Amino acid sequence: MGIGISDIIRAGPFLTKEVDSMMWWAALLLFQPTPVLDLPAKNPYTTAADIAYGKQLFQGRCAGCHGPEGNGGKGANLAVPMLGRAAQDPALYRIIRYGIPDTEMPGSLMDPRELWQTAAFVRSLGALPATPVSGNAANGERVLRGKAGCLQCHALGNDGGRMGPALNGIGARRSAAHLRAKILDPASDVPETFRTVQLTTRDGKVVRGIRLNEDSWSIQVRDAGDRFHSFWKEDLAKIASERRTTMPPYKDRLNEQELDDLVAFLAAERGAR
Amino acid sequence: MRLLLLGVILPLWGQVTHERLLHPEKEPGNWLTYSGNFAGHRFSPLKQINESNASKLEPAWVYQSNSLQKFETTPIVVDGVMYISEAPSHVTALDTKTGRPLWKYRRTMAEDIRVCCGQVNRGVAVLGDLVYVGTIDAHLVALDAKTGAVRWDVTVADYRAGLSITVAPLAVKDKIIVGIAGGEYGIRGFLDAYDAKTGKQAWRFWTVPAAGDPEAKTWAGDSYKNGSAATWVTGAYDPETNLVYWGTGNPGPDWNGDVRAGDNLYSDCLLALDADTGKLKWYFQFTPHDVHDWDATEVPVLIDAEVRGRKRKLLLFPNRNAFYYVLDRTNGQFLMGKPYAKQTWATGLDDSGRPIRVPGTSPTVAGTRVWPSVGGANNWYSPSYSPDTGLLYVAARESGAIYFFGQADFKLGEQYNGGGFRSIPGEEEWGAIRALKPTTGEVAWEHRLFTPPFSGVLSTAGNLVFGATNEGQAFALQASTGKLLWRFQGGGVARANPMSFLSEGKQHVAMALGNSLYVFHVR
Numbered sequence: 001m002g003i004g005i006s007d008i009i010r011a012g013p014f015l016t017k018e019v020d021s022m023m024w025w026a027a028l029l030l031f032q033p034t035p036v037l038d039l040p041a042k043n044p045y046t047t048a049a050d051i052a053y054g055k056q057l058f059q060g061r062c063a064g065c066h067g068p069e070g071n072g073g074k075g076a077n078l079a080v081p082m083l084g085r086a087a088q089d090p091a092l093y094r095i096i097r098y099g100i101p102d103t104e105m106p107g108s109l110m111d112p113r114e115l116w117q118t119a120a121f122v123r124s125l126g127a128l129p130a131t132p133v134s135g136n137a138a139n140g141e142r143v144l145r146g147k148a149g150c151l152q153c154h155a156l157g158n159d160g161g162r163m164g165p166a167l168n169g170i171g172a173r174r175s176a177a178h179l180r181a182k183i184l185d186p187a188s189d190v191p192e193t194f195r196t197v198q199l200t201t202r203d204g205k206v207v208r209g210i211r212l213n214e215d216s217w218s219i220q221v222r223d224a225g226d227r228f229h230s231f232w233k234e235d236l237a238k239i240a241s242e243r244r245t246t247m248p249p250y251k252d253r254l255n256e257q258e259l260d261d262l263v264a265f266l267a268a269e270r271g272a273r
Numbered sequence: 274m275r276l277l278l279l280g281v282i283l284p285l286w287g288q289v290t291h292e293r294l295l296h297p298e299k300e301p302g303n304w305l306t307y308s309g310n311f312a313g314h315r316f317s318p319l320k321q322i323n324e325s326n327a328s329k330l331e332p333a334w335v336y337q338s339n340s341l342q343k344f345e346t347t348p349i350v351v352d353g354v355m356y357i358s359e360a361p362s363h364v365t366a367l368d369t370k371t372g373r374p375l376w377k378y379r380r381t382m383a384e385d386i387r388v389c390c391g392q393v394n395r396g397v398a399v400l401g402d403l404v405y406v407g408t409i410d411a412h413l414v415a416l417d418a419k420t421g422a423v424r425w426d427v428t429v430a431d432y433r434a435g436l437s438i439t440v441a442p443l444a445v446k447d448k449i450i451v452g453i454a455g456g457e458y459g460i461r462g463f464l465d466a467y468d469a470k471t472g473k474q475a476w477r478f479w480t481v482p483a484a485g486d487p488e489a490k491t492w493a494g495d496s497y498k499n500g501s502a503a504t505w506v507t508g509a510y511d512p513e514t515n516l517v518y519w520g521t522g523n524p525g526p527d528w529n530g531d532v533r534a535g536d537n538l539y540s541d542c543l544l545a546l547d548a549d550t551g552k553l554k555w556y557f558q559f560t561p562h563d564v565h566d567w568d569a570t571e572v573p574v575l576i577d578a579e580v581r582g583r584k585r586k587l588l589l590f591p592n593r594n595a596f597y598y599v600l601d602r603t604n605g606q607f608l609m610g611k612p613y614a615k616q617t618w619a620t621g622l623d624d625s626g627r628p629i630r631v632p633g634t635s636p637t638v639a640g641t642r643v644w645p646s647v648g649g650a651n652n653w654y655s656p657s658y659s660p661d662t663g664l665l666y667v668a669a670r671e672s673g674a675i676y677f678f679g680q681a682d683f684k685l686g687e688q689y690n691g692g693g694f695r696s697i698p699g700e701e702e703w704g705a706i707r708a709l710k711p712t713t714g715e716v717a718w719e720h721r722l723f724t725p726p727f728s729g730v731l732s733t734a735g736n737l738v739f740g741a742t743n744e745g746q747a748f749a750l751q752a753s754t755g756k757l758l759w760r761f762q763g764g765g766v767a768r769a770n771p772m773s774f775l776s777e778g779k780q781h782v783a784m785a786l787g788n789s790l791y792v793f794h795v796r
Contacts, residue, residue, distance in 0.1 A: 060640045060677055064698060109693035111680045215744035216723040217760055243699075 039090040043123070045116040054121030057114055062122075065104070070125040072175025074189055075105065079125040084172060084270075092119045104191075133176045133264045135257070140265025143258045148250065150262075156269070162226060163210060164247060165191060169270055176267040183259065186247035196246060197221055199231060200238040207231075211241060289351055289399045289418075291446050295512055302775030304350045307396050307441040308655060309731075309772060312575035313509040315657040316732050317773035321780035323735030326795050327749045327758040333781055333794040334372030336365075343768040344785040347396040347441060347655075349404075350774035351418070355783070356399065357790060358441070361392035362408035364416060369776035372792060376421035383410055387435040387686055389457035393768075395507070395653070396441030398449060400469045407438030407451050413467055415449075425472035429453065429465060433686050436460050441507045445517060445548050448475050452504030456522040456568065459499030459689035464519055464544070466551055476551030480504060480521045480539045488538040496533035499683045501525030502540040506570040506653045511586070514603055516545045516554055518575070518588060522568035526681035528636040529691025530564040537562055541569040543590060545605060555605030560594050561627065564635045565618070565676060566647050566694075567594040572655045572729075574665060580608050580712050589711050591656055591667045593649030596622060597714040611714045613707060614650035614669045618643050636676035636692045644673035646702075647694045648725065655729035655770045657738065662752050664708040664717055666738050670725030672702035706730060706740055706750060718755035729770035731782070741767030745786055747793070763791055 045054075059068060065075030072078070085100065086092035096115050099107035110118065144150045151160035156167045170179070181188050195211040199221065209223035219239065220230045233239065254262065289305060297303070297310045301318040308315045322330065338344055342360030348367075349356045354375060355367040364378040386392060386409050398405040403424055404416045411430040416423060429451065430436035435458025442451040448466040456462070462480035467473065481500030482488035489497050501524055508519030524533055524540035541560040546553055559569045574589040580599060588602035595616035599608045607626030619628040634643050650670050657666045674694045681691030696702075704725040708717040728741040737758070738750045743766050749759040765787010773782045783792045 056638050057679070060638055060675075061693070061695065106695060109679075109688070109690045110677075111682060111690065112687070113682065114679050214723060215746065216721070216742055216748075217746070217757070 039093055041088070041090065043089040043093075043116050043119055045113055046120045046123075050117045051120045051124050053114075054117035054119070057110065057118045058121050061108060061110075062118070067175070067178075070122060072178050074174070074178070074191070076173050077175035078122050081126045083122075083126070089119060089123075092122060096122075133260075133267050135260030135262070135264030137261070137265040137268045139258075140261035140263065143254065143262045144265060147258065148254060148262060153247065162222070163224060165194060167266065167269060171267045171269040174266075176263050179266045180259065180263045183250045183254075183262065185249055185251070186245045190243045190245045194243070194245075195241055196244050197242075198238075198240040199229070199236050201231070202235055202237045204237075214241075288402055289444075291400070291444070294400070294444060302350075303352065304348065304772045304774050305399065306349070307347050307398070307443065307507040308509070308572060311445075311510040311512065313572045313655075313658075314574060314660070315572075315655045315729065315770065315772070316659050316734075318734045319773050319775065319780045320733065320735040322733065322737065322773075322782065322795055324737060324751050324758060327735070327737055329795045330749065330759050330761065330782070330793045331796060332761075333776075333792045335792070336367060336372050336790040338788045338790070341788060343391050343393050343766075344788050344790070345393045345395045345439075345769050346785055346790070347770045347772055348783050348790070349397055349399055350772075351399055353776065354418075355774075356397050356404050356418070358394040358397050358406055360394055361386070362394055362406060362410070364397055364404060364406050364421065366404075366418075366421060369774065369781070369792075378406070378414075378416050378421040378423070380408060380414075383432065386410060386432060386437065387458060388437050388439075388454065389688065393439050394441075395439060398442040398444040400444035400449065403469065405442045405444065405449050405451075405469075407440055407442055409437045409439065411436045411438055411453070413438070413442065413449065413451050413465075413472065415469075415472060427467065427472040427474075430460075434458065434460060435686050435688075440505050443507050443510065443517070444469060445510050448548070450508075450517060450519075452506070452508075452519065454503050454505035456501040456503035456505070456525060457527065457688045457690055458501075458686065459525040459683045460501055460503065461498070462500070462502035462504055462521060464504045464546065464551070478544070478546055478551045478553065480542075480544070482538070491535040491538040493532070493534035499525050499689055500533070500537060500540060501689075502537075502542075503568070504570070505568075506572060509573045509575050509588075510548060511575055511602060514545075514554075514586070515548050516602070517548045518573045518602065519544050519546065520569040520571055520573065520590075522570050523563055523566045526689045526691030527566040528564055528676055528693065529678055529681040530562055530635060532681050532691070533562075535562060541567060543569060543573060543588065543600065543605075545602065557598075557600055557605045557607065557626065559590070559592050559596070559598065559626075565594075565643060567592070567645075567649055569593065570653055571651050574656055574658045575602060576658060576711060578712050587711070589656075589658070589665055591651045591665070591669075591709070593645070593651050594618070594628075595645045595650035596628070597709060598626065599712060599714070600626075609712070609714065613667065613709060613714060613716070615644045615671050615673070616650070617673070636678040638678050640675040640677050640695075642673060642675050642697055645670065646672040646674035646696075646725075647676075648672065648727070652727060654727060654768075657730045657732040658711065659732035659738075659752055661734055661736065662708070662732070663711070664752070665711045666730045666732055666752075667707050667709060668704065668726040668728060668730055668740060669707045669719075670702075670704050670727075672725045673697050673700060706738060706755065708738075708752075708755060720750050720755040720757065726767075728767035728784075731771035731773060733773055739771040739773075739782055739784065741769070741771070741784055741786055743767065747771075747784055747786060747791065761791075761793070763787060763789065765789065
């Protein structure tokens, strides 16, 4: 069948290539199935065997982002009693089947039974005790705005910078463990959509910044001073592009308590602002 | 006397005879078939637009489709009128001079259409004074070329079972040949021919067997019943052999091969069928027992050239499975084959052209990493052959995938996939327009593209190759070298094939970008 990438490639900062996941999301979306009109209100496949098989399916398809135990990674923490986007079973089924538009969550071509089995496993994760977050969120916000200086590069609400991804709703998208690991070692997870580039023009000018877009013959960036630059590649002598982060490691910048507090604040940041 | 003369001439005006379809080179200002000629060349002999003025290309007019589905049409142009299909199954006749619609056929579509990959349509066919379109609810419809009125409308298949038509039909002699889509629904695939005047079915070739057919032995048990092998891309025709050459799609289910052990004929094949009877003259299977969804539904390209010491009638086929094949089109003999894009599933092809598989490349529950991806190294979009440069141009895709094995329970009208796929984290995907030497598969040049393309190419006598990108640019390359001569941002993902024609004596190039059809010219 004719699978395409992306008629849904969007405008905005994600209209670029390493949006592989995005393109594949779109590809899956193109692989449109029979419209699901009548889903049962309750998952019909919830036996222990279904959940066990769902776990196998989950390990292959989902664990890469959501973690082998489903408690989050670059994908959302699913080991929670209530899934914000999927309170009811049909919603969970649809998310696994179609993905979530405008996110890196792709759809899947699993057979309906497999979709339900995967959903059953995901639901079983919520029955597990949640990973405790020990820090003090209020202190964490002070660390974020003060000592850690996170808002120099990240936005929170209308505050902050633009060099890094915005933190609004980060707690709904990333697990506490993942946030902690990322703060300690930023290189451990650089978003596929996020690239720093260094461009050298033919007359020797150098521009460094965040790549906003790229195609076969042009590239657009925003530099540290928030200026936009656009070049035809033929006018560039060199394009150094890497999935690399300019975020410093906080291993030696924050003490254990500050780190706990910061993680507690971020984990509680659910975008309700 | 003048009135009488008009009376004699008028009925003939605009009539597209089979003779005209056989000799498009006599009227290079028109574009009468999907690929521009029966041989699948997608080559325009026009050269008003050429390597010295291509940089001055600009839109002459733009037609915006109301559909937000992919716009995959190849326009047909006959004597100043352009016929395009629009998703899901509409047809519009446009004045080539102004881009203004002359008539519209708008089909009311059922709500419960079942398609894998969008309600798309790749174009129409013309013959006599009729325009033919296959519909997403699996009908074949003949329209009056002057008014768009329905002259006949026949049911090809039951769309509720997952069968649909996305292919541009091919008019051959007095018949309209049309393929079927639905390879993800466990359908029984076929290729059909209908009487062009009446819509009466002339023949059907089943691409998967019935009980008792010898081919049924190539399917475990009765798995052939849901064997798919759809025929969703327009083939080629050679009047000298009187054979229609048409590719077939994946076996069903796509990624679970365990339920259908065997070679699974005639999935992933090139079929050579007698144009009059639909009888199979020969077949060549590219990917026996496919478990990666590598349909052989690419456009076959027919040329005559010397291979193995003598001039032969060849069929060129850059396959989705990343191998490039050259066959003798008189008998299906495999002459050569080699990869033209990255692949990790076969160490090569044996003397008969059968792939020598790398063990451990089948989908698994945990996932198996294989190149090429599900989208393949090539897909439905068209290649182009230029008799001037002697090169075959292919929009090649460099990407891999992680393939999953899954359960496969057939249920009528529901997808029957048996697994799935996802991208390989951290792997760069890219693409290129590659110019291949047709008889050797050697790459003469390539022009790198940022992402794997999903749009076809057109070559012209102006030493140009036209194409378009995922990022919405139309472009022109120098056909002999691959040098970029022109680019234009059309604002939408390209999922179509370019073509060229004359309007008011001036050359134009048309291609759909996003949801608009752009028609370019040099002022």
